[in-house]
Amino acid sequence: MTGFPRGRAAVVGAATFGIDSKPGYSAIELLAKAAFAAIADAGLAPSDIDAVFSMLPEDPFSAMSVPEYLGIRPRVVETTRTGGSAFQIQAMWAALALDAGLCNAVLICYGSNQRSGAGGLVRSGGAPFPFEAPYKPRNPTTSYALVAKRHMHEYGTTREQLAEVAVAARKWAQLNPDAYMRDPLSIDDVMNARMVSDPLTVRDCCLVTDGAAAVVMTRSDRARDLPNRPAYLLGAADATWHRNISTLKDVTLTAASDAAPRAFAQAGVKPADIDVVELYDAFTINTILFLEDLGFCPKGEGGRFVADGAIAPGGRLPVNTNGGGLSCVHPGMYGLFTMVEAVTQLRGVAGDRQIADAKLALAHGNGGVLSSQAVTIWGTEETL
Amino acid sequence: MTIPIKSVHPEAEYAAFLAEGRFMVQRSASTGEAVFFPRVAQPVTGRDDLEWVEASGAGSLYSFTVVRNKPPAADYIIALVDLNEGVRMMSRLIDCHPETLSIGMPLQARIGDVDGVPAVLFQPVEGASA
Numbered sequence: 196m197t198g199f200p201r202g203r204a205a206v207v208g209a210a211t212f213g214i215d216s217k218p219g220y221s222a223i224e225l226l227a228k229a230a231f232a233a234i235a236d237a238g239l240a241p242s243d244i245d246a247v248f249s250m251l252p253e254d255p256f257s258a259m260s261v262p263e264y265l266g267i268r269p270r271v272v273e274t275t276r277t278g279g280s281a282f283q284i285q286a287m288w289a290a291l292a293l294d295a296g297l298c299n300a301v302l303i304c305y306g307s308n309q310r311s312g313a314g315g316l317v318r319s320g321g322a323p324f325p326f327e328a329p330y331k332p333r334n335p336t337t338s339y340a341l342v343a344k345r346h347m348h349e350y351g352t353t354r355e356q357l358a359e360v361a362v363a364a365r366k367w368a369q370l371n372p373d374a375y376m377r378d379p380l381s382i383d384d385v386m387n388a389r390m391v392s393d394p395l396t397v398r399d400c401c402l403v404t405d406g407a408a409a410v411v412m413t414r415s416d417r418a419r420d421l422p423n424r425p426a427y428l429l430g431a432a433d434a435t436w437h438r439n440i441s442t443l444k445d446v447t448l449t450a451a452s453d454a455a456p457r458a459f460a461q462a463g464v465k466p467a468d469i470d471v472v473e474l475y476d477a478f479t480i481n482t483i484l485f486l487e488d489l490g491f492c493p494k495g496e497g498g499r500f501v502a503d504g505a506i507a508p509g510g511r512l513p514v515n516t517n518g519g520g521l522s523c524v525h526p527g528m529y530g531l532f533t534m535v536e537a538v539t540q541l542r543g544v545a546g547d548r549q550i551a552d553a554k555l556a557l558a559h560g561n562g563g564v565l566s567s568q569a570v571t572i573w574g575t576e577e578t579l
Numbered sequence: 580m581t582i583p584i585k586s587v588h589p590e591a592e593y594a595a596f597l598a599e600g601r602f603m604v605q606r607s608a609s610t611g612e613a614v615f616f617p618r619v620a621q622p623v624t625g626r627d628d629l630e631w632v633e634a635s636g637a638g639s640l641y642s643f644t645v646v647r648n649k650p651p652a653a654d655y656i657i658a659l660v661d662l663n664e665g666v667r668m669m670s671r672l673i674d675c676h677p678e679t680l681s682i683g684m685p686l687q688a689r690i691g692d693v694d695g696v697p698a699v700l701f702q703p704v705e706g707a708s709a
Contacts, residue, residue, distance in 0.1 A: 325590055326616040327669045329698050332657050333646050340644035341659055348642070348682045392657075393645045393677070441659055441669040442616070446642065 199287075199432075199461040200294035202579045205418040205425035208237025208411035209538045214373050214524040216405050218311040222251050223264050225407035226306025230265055233409035238422040239300060244411070246271035246298035248285040250305045252527045261304065271298045278562030279475055280433060282531040283569030287431035289412045299413065303534075306407035307526035324439045333392055335477065336400055338440035338564035340392035343480040346447045347394065352483065352498035354394050358385035360479040361398050361521050363507035368518025370508060370548035375404050376522045385479075399479040401519075406526035408535050415579075426538040426556070426573045430461030433560075433569035440564045447495075451488035451559065451568035458570040459490070462555075466490040469572070470553040471540045472512060473533035475561035476519040482506070485559060486514070489570065508548070516540060516548050530560030530569070537573050554578050583608065583630035589617035592631065597697040600690045602636060604664055605629040615666035636688030638662040638701065645677050660686055660701055674702045 210232035213225045220228075226249070234241055247269040249261035258272040271292055275281045282303055289301040332338060346352045362382055368374035380398065388396035418425035434450035437443045459465055466489060474485045483497030491512065492500040500506075506514035515521075517536040520529040537556035539545045555578055560569040586592060586605055596603040605614040607621050608628040620627040643658040656672040671693060672680070686701040693700075 325594075329693055329696050330657055330669055330671050331646070331655075331693060332669065337644055337646055337657050341642040341657070344644055345642040345659075345682070390645075390647045392647065395644075439669075441667055444667075446659075 199430060200290055201429050201461055201463070202427045202574070203415050204290040204293045204412050205415050205427045206410045206534070206538045206573070207413050207418045207421045207423055207425055208233040208235070208239065209535045210236050210409050211373070211524070211532065211535055212407045214375055214404060214406045216311050220308055220405070222253065222306045222308045222312065223260065225308055225405060226251060226261065226304050226409070227264055229306060229407035229409040230302055230304040233304070233411050234302065236423065237411040239411065241265060241267055244300050244302045245269055246289070246292060246301040248273040248289060248301055248303045250274060250281050250528065252307055252309070271301070277435065277567035279477070279528040279530040280560030280562035280567040280569040281528065282534060283431060283558065283560035283571045284433050286412065286428060286534065286571050287433065287569070290428045290431060293412060293414050299417070301412045302409060303412065303531065304407070304409035305528060305531045307528070308405050309527045310403050310405045327439055327441055335564050336392045336395060339478040339480055340395045341440060342446045342484070342565065343394050343478070346480060346483070349447055350495035350498065354386055355382055356483065356498035356502055357394065357399055357479040358382040359501045359504070360476065360482040360506070361385045363501065363504065363510070364476060364515050364519040364521035366507045367516050367548060368522035370546070371518050371523060372546070374518035374523040375402055376518070395478060395480070401477045401521055401525035401529070404524050404526050406524045406532070408531040410531070410534060410538065424542045424575065426541040426575070427579060428571060429464070429574045429578065430458040430572040431570070432457035432461065433567065435567045438563055438566050443565065447484065449484055449488050449565045449568055451485055451570065454568050454570045455489045458572050462572040462574070464555060464572065469555050469557050470513070471516055471537065471550045471556045472514045473536050473556065473558045474515055474519070475529055475533060475559055476515055476521050477525070477529065477561060479521070481561060482514065484565070485561070489557065489559065513550050516545065516550065530562070533558040533560065534571065541573055541575050583632055586617070586629045586631050589619060589629070593617045596631070597690065597699065602634045602688055602690060602699045603631040604634045604662070604666065606632045613662070613664035613666045615662070615668055634688065635663050638686045638688065640680065640682055640684050640686055641667060642682060643672060643680055658701065668699070670699055670701050672702065673700045679703070
């Protein structure tokens with residue numbers, strides 16, 4: 196008894212908008228473009244949506260402003276503010292709310308114009324922490340750099356292995372016409388790029404882009420009557436261990452190690468069964484940590500696991516097949532994009548980057564500085 | 580040994596001590612366990628018998644990173660420091676070069692400031708290595 200309605204809700208519509216930078220749009224305009232596109236993709240009308248789970252980084256009241264903008268009067272709203280993992284958590288609540296009959300069609304949506312509008316990182320982190328802020332860490336990069344340094348010390352992880360993650364992401368991005376950065380990238384390019392916070396160079400860090408994404412979820416019985424091949428939600432779990440990096444006792448072990456076993460148990464599958472893995476790669480160290488904590492390799496082996504192109508196209512495990520936050524898109528919060536890519540792969544419409552016969556996909560979200568970890572596992576009809 | 584001071588408004592009191600040049604940490608009167616960052620009660624247990632005691636200032640280097648800046652702004656070193664009291668804090672390392680640092684090496688606290696704001700800073704213990 197896991198308590199989760201395995202396979203009883205599905206994504207039936209999905210869309211992204213503005214990944215290629217669209218100067219002039221506000222964040223909510225980008226969000227609305229993606230939201231209406233996802234609703235149309237689902238074969239539904241906006242009036243069919245009765246639950247809106249939204250997120251705008253700079254708007255604490257998006258639960259009201261997004262429905263207002265879309266002209267929807269939802270009976271259920273949700274705005275979990277855990278940063279980039281919010282969308283996996285929203286998918287979990289969507290499945291539960293749909294299964295309980297609280298609502299019939301959930302829209303999960305996000306938008307940010309942080310590249311063209313704000314001209315830099317969107318400030319969505321809340322009040323400064325008085326026991327770190329005075330030292331002026333350049334967050335989030337500094338916090339992840341402290342983790343990378345410690346991982347290198349404990350497990351012998353190397354800068355070359357970190358760079359492998361960025362290079363693999365770029366090779367996937369080169370197969371994705373929507374990806375923001377598609378120029379060739381080598382291990383040396385990553386290591387010789389401008390150092391931001393040792394050992395992370397600018398190429399170990401995610402992009403700063405615009406972008407919006409949206410998905411629509413319904414109960415599975417209805418999903419089968421809609422135009423797209425449904426991506427069924429088989430398991431979803433999250434865990435929160437801290438907010439600030441100085442309070443995480445072992446910085447090389449994240450709460451994903453707590454969330455993942457619950458999500459896998461709900462889904463009734465194990466890591467080796469997963470055909471395609473979409474991780475929240477805000478920094479190259481993330482991919483290494485999450486491959487370990489989600490159970491794809493033993494703790495400490497992440498660096499060696501990714502070596503020699505193992506997660507690049509043609510490698511042993513397809514990871515971040517859209518190009519990830521490192522090369523495809525990273526508009527402040529990236530979590531919804533991992534779910535859109537998982538759905539795209541399970542529909543079999545991913546073009547040159549399509550993983551043949553993909554039946555099971557994992558879409559992971561990371562919020563804060565490794566603080567909130569959320570795992571969703573998705574499957575095609577035959578996995579039910 | 581200083582006499583413990585009852586902790587009522589932890590955040591403001593920590594800052595006030597620092598402004599006086601004192602590095603204080605909280606400790607549970609009943610268990611002796613240290614607490615950092617300062618709180619109104621001990622996390623996990625909720626025990627509200629926290630008092631202020633002078634920190635030893637001795638610790639070791641858990642991790643560090645050099646925050647790089649465009650000249651003329653100077654680079655600086657952000658560190659996570661494990662205090663001998665059994666708690667961890669973020670800080671800056673001063674009077675040292677990144678090449679000479681190694682994780683695990685002993686450190687000693689010094690009250691200084693970051694851009695005019697009083698802060699607990701650390702430097703490697705002379706002649707010591709990890």
